[in-house]
Amino acid sequence: MNKYIFILFFSSLLAQVEYSSYLNFRYGDGEGDYAYDEIYSNLGITLNRPEHRFEASLSLELSNPPEIGLKEEGVREFLLGYYNENFSLELGDFYKTWGRGLILNQVMYQHLDFDTGARGVSVEYQKDDLILNVLGGESGIRKSTTLLGGYNPRIPNYFLDQNIYGSDLTLSSSGLIMGFSLLLTEQSDTDISSTIGGMRFEKPYNKGDLFLSFMHKRSERNGTENNLESDKGNGIYLSNINYIDDWSLTSNYRRYRIDIKDPSERDDIVNNYAQALDIQRSPTAYYQHSFKLLSRNSKQANLNDEVGLELELTGPLGDDKTLLVSYSKSSSTKGWHSDEFGVWNAEPLTTTAGNSNSLFPSSDKDSYPFDEFFIELNGYNKSGNVFYRIGFDYLSDTFAVLTNSDVSESFEVNKAITFPSMVNITLNDLWSIEMQLELQRAKKGFEVTNNGKSSFTSLLSEKYQKNTFVSLTANYSSKWSLTIANESTNSDEALSNFESNTWNSMSLTYRIKPDSALEVFYGSIRGGLDCTNGVCRYIQSFEDGLRIDYNVSFN
Amino acid sequence: MRKYGFLVLVISVLFGQSTIPSTKVRLLNNETVNLNELTNGVSIVSFWATWCIPCIKEIYAIEKLIQDNSYDISVVLINTDDAGKIPKVKSFVNSKKYLKGDNYHIIMDYDKRLYKRFNARPIPLTFITIDSEIVYRKRGFVNGDEQIFKQELDKALDE
Numbered sequence: 001m002n003k004y005i006f007i008l009f010f011s012s013l014l015a016q017v018e019y020s021s022y023l024n025f026r027y028g029d030g031e032g033d034y035a036y037d038e039i040y041s042n043l044g045i046t047l048n049r050p051e052h053r054f055e056a057s058l059s060l061e062l063s064n065p066p067e068i069g070l071k072e073e074g075v076r077e078f079l080l081g082y083y084n085e086n087f088s089l090e091l092g093d094f095y096k097t098w099g100r101g102l103i104l105n106q107v108m109y110q111h112l113d114f115d116t117g118a119r120g121v122s123v124e125y126q127k128d129d130l131i132l133n134v135l136g137g138e139s140g141i142r143k144s145t146t147l148l149g150g151y152n153p154r155i156p157n158y159f160l161d162q163n164i165y166g167s168d169l170t171l172s173s174s175g176l177i178m179g180f181s182l183l184l185t186e187q188s189d190t191d192i193s194s195t196i197g198g199m200r201f202e203k204p205y206n207k208g209d210l211f212l213s214f215m216h217k218r219s220e221r222n223g224t225e226n227n228l229e230s231d232k233g234n235g236i237y238l239s240n241i242n243y244i245d246d247w248s249l250t251s252n253y254r255r256y257r258i259d260i261k262d263p264s265e266r267d268d269i270v271n272n273y274a275q276a277l278d279i280q281r282s283p284t285a286y287y288q289h290s291f292k293l294l295s296r297n298s299k300q301a302n303l304n305d306e307v308g309l310e311l312e313l314t315g316p317l318g319d320d321k322t323l324l325v326s327y328s329k330s331s332s333t334k335g336w337h338s339d340e341f342g343v344w345n346a347e348p349l350t351t352t353a354g355n356s357n358s359l360f361p362s363s364d365k366d367s368y369p370f371d372e373f374f375i376e377l378n379g380y381n382k383s384g385n386v387f388y389r390i391g392f393d394y395l396s397d398t399f400a401v402l403t404n405s406d407v408s409e410s411f412e413v414n415k416a417i418t419f420p421s422m423v424n425i426t427l428n429d430l431w432s433i434e435m436q437l438e439l440q441r442a443k444k445g446f447e448v449t450n451n452g453k454s455s456f457t458s459l460l461s462e463k464y465q466k467n468t469f470v471s472l473t474a475n476y477s478s479k480w481s482l483t484i485a486n487e488s489t490n491s492d493e494a495l496s497n498f499e500s501n502t503w504n505s506m507s508l509t510y511r512i513k514p515d516s517a518l519e520v521f522y523g524s525i526r527g528g529l530d531c532t533n534g535v536c537r538y539i540q541s542f543e544d545g546l547r548i549d550y551n552v553s554f555n
Numbered sequence: 556m557r558k559y560g561f562l563v564l565v566i567s568v569l570f571g572q573s574t575i576p577s578t579k580v581r582l583l584n585n586e587t588v589n590l591n592e593l594t595n596g597v598s599i600v601s602f603w604a605t606w607c608i609p610c611i612k613e614i615y616a617i618e619k620l621i622q623d624n625s626y627d628i629s630v631v632l633i634n635t636d637d638a639g640k641i642p643k644v645k646s647f648v649n650s651k652k653y654l655k656g657d658n659y660h661i662i663m664d665y666d667k668r669l670y671k672r673f674n675a676r677p678i679p680l681t682f683i684t685i686d687s688e689i690v691y692r693k694r695g696f697v698n699g700d701e702q703i704f705k706q707e708l709d710k711a712l713d714e
Contacts, residue, residue, distance in 0.1 A: 018573050020573060020673065021674075022674035042674045044674070046672075048574070053576060055576075055672070057672070079671075083578055095666050095667050095668075095671075097665050097666045099638070100638045100639050100641060101637065101639050105638055108667070126579060177585060204584065209645070239641075243649050246649060246652060248646035248650065250645075281637065281639070283637075283640075284639060288605075288640070288643075312642075312643075314647070315649075316651075384619060389608070426699070432699060475697045475698060477699065478698075478700050511695070514691070514694070515680070515693055517694065517695065533639065551677075553692065
């Protein structure tokens with residue numbers, strides 16, 4: 001009898017428990033050493049009681065090796081949480097964002113192996129117009145860099161562990177939302193610490209809203225002679241939206257002066273102790289592209305030293321079409337000039353008229369100017385069975401200042417024009433097809449001026465790199481999907497003359513259940529930059545191989 | 556003893572429900588609401604982002620379905636863009652008249668709490684719920700999925 005009571009009791013208790021689990025299996029084997037074998041599994045358990053909720057989640061990884069990152073065989077993440085109406089307590093791996101991320105914005109971009117979560121405790125109290133978050137934990141960040149030995153684009157060789165402690169208070173009053181934040185960090189293996197404080201204000205109004213955020217950072221370290229070095233930096237981000245009926249005009253402005261370094265040290269992520277922290281992912285205000293060639297040509301944000309402006313106009317044309325026009329401009333906050341001995345000196349930015357300018361991005365080559373203009377029209381035809389996107393993009397990026405003296409100038413530039421397009425047609429209840437075509441002409445190399453004589457030296461074997469991406473997908477009955485893709489170029493900086501300039505692939509996807517799918521891919525994928533929100537990573541090409549991706553959810 | 560434990564586990568998994576949790580979430584207009592208050596009756600809940608084209612096509616398909624069939628349902632769109640993309644989300648929502656309707660709720664999940672709770676990667680991940688209980692779950696969007704949505708919504712509305 002007792003056993004039946006036991007079963008009944010625990011069954012009724014556990015019936016209030018919810019389970020969710022997810023499994024992702026990935027396998028790839030290409031030419032050379034490009035092979036991976038990964039299994040990710042997430043298990044979540046929730047116990048719902050009146051006015052209380054307990055959650056536990058566990059992420060396991062079994063990868064040897066993963067496609068990108070270090071091999072893992074065990075617990076990747078866990079989280080235990082208690083939640084009620086006004087209070088939450090989380091113990092384990094947490095991700096928090098304060099305001100729009102100027103001080104704290106923890107992200108996980110697994111495809112870039114960029115994870116800025118922290119393991120520790122986060123407590124949040126919320127009552128009426130007040131939200132208070134207090135947290136403490138340890139964050140471990142890993143990257144691949146050519147500045148250290150053993151560089152491999154797929155395996156990190158730079159590791160940074162730091163303790164973080166902080167609190168954030170959000171208050172609302174009379175339609176004004178205010179936030180105040182303080183964050184302290186200590187690097188575990190060095191004597192580097194930083195204090196970041198800031199505030200933010202948001203004011204929605206009838207036809208739009210205004211957001212303003214400031215931050216100040218102070219960094220300290222023990223120098224080589226045990227003397228205390230310190231450095232200060234600051235950042236400002238301003239965003240304004242104005243609605244004109246269904247149209248929106250958005251303007252974003254940012255000025256980050258956290259760690260201003262000359263061109264020889266600017267990209268040194270290993271030794272610049274006062275640089276912006278990875279747990280601060282301040283808004284970049286660059287357009288985040290979803291077309292393949294444009295995404296690969298994205299701007300890598302410099303959150304240490306950048307002034308930028310983005311204007312975007314978007315709205316409907318008729319019932320089913322949307323027009324988007326975006327313009328982004330940025331530069332460093334100083335121009336750089338070297339003297340006869342090659343010593344770099346910072347100079348104020350100048351406007352095109354030659355006036356001194358400290359607030360807006362400059363077009364002078366000595367200040368890393370970046371400009372992008374993008375326009376896209378997307379929408380449906382009248383009967384709703386054709387969806388299309390067509391666009392145009394112009395990009396100009398000076399991403400390295402190599403020399404800039406009275407007698408010699410040399411800048412590394414990338415200029416590209418891209419025409420992306422796609423169309424998706426529903427043929428009948430069972431069949432639909434999707435075609436994508438992207439054309440790009442790029443100019444990559446060095447603009448050099450010696451004693452008044454200008455020249456351009458291409459990084460490529462051709463003056464212009466011409467890139468083409470074409471894909472065709474057929475979907476059947478929401479179950480089967482077959483994609484054939486081709487990418488080609490007339491010249492690629494990563495290839496020797498003997499390698500192919502064409503990447504072909506074919507993939508077949510079968511949706512086993514509505515939330516479970518199996519994809520089998522065969523062929524090659526071109527390498528290059530992969531960027532998400534200003535975080536970029538070089539991804540090596542995958543040549544002539546097989547990939548299998550299977551994901552399944554249980555409950 | 557072990558076999559009883561196994562039996563309890565099997566029973567609980569078989570009869571355990573999957574529901575939208577009672578948790579505070581932030582809407583695009585900064586208001587804080589309880590998530591499961593938005594999913595009373597029949598609802599569609601979908602994880603999306605402004606850069607995710609299948610998500611945008613799915614949102615359009617859902618709206619067309621609601622219009623064509625005069626469904627009285629709630630649509631909860633959980634946005635997973637980064638916090639720095641809030642202006643982008645706002646301008647996207649403003650450009651679609653229907654997203655400003657009372658039955659649409661845009662939730663900002665930039666600390667990815669709900670995204671992780673529901674294993675939402677890859678997006679779109681979409682649920683149909685009845686009084687916060689998940690009765691249908693689908694990942695990805697291809698043309699033709701709207702027919703499946705229609706079948707599932709009709710079934711849910713008949714219950």
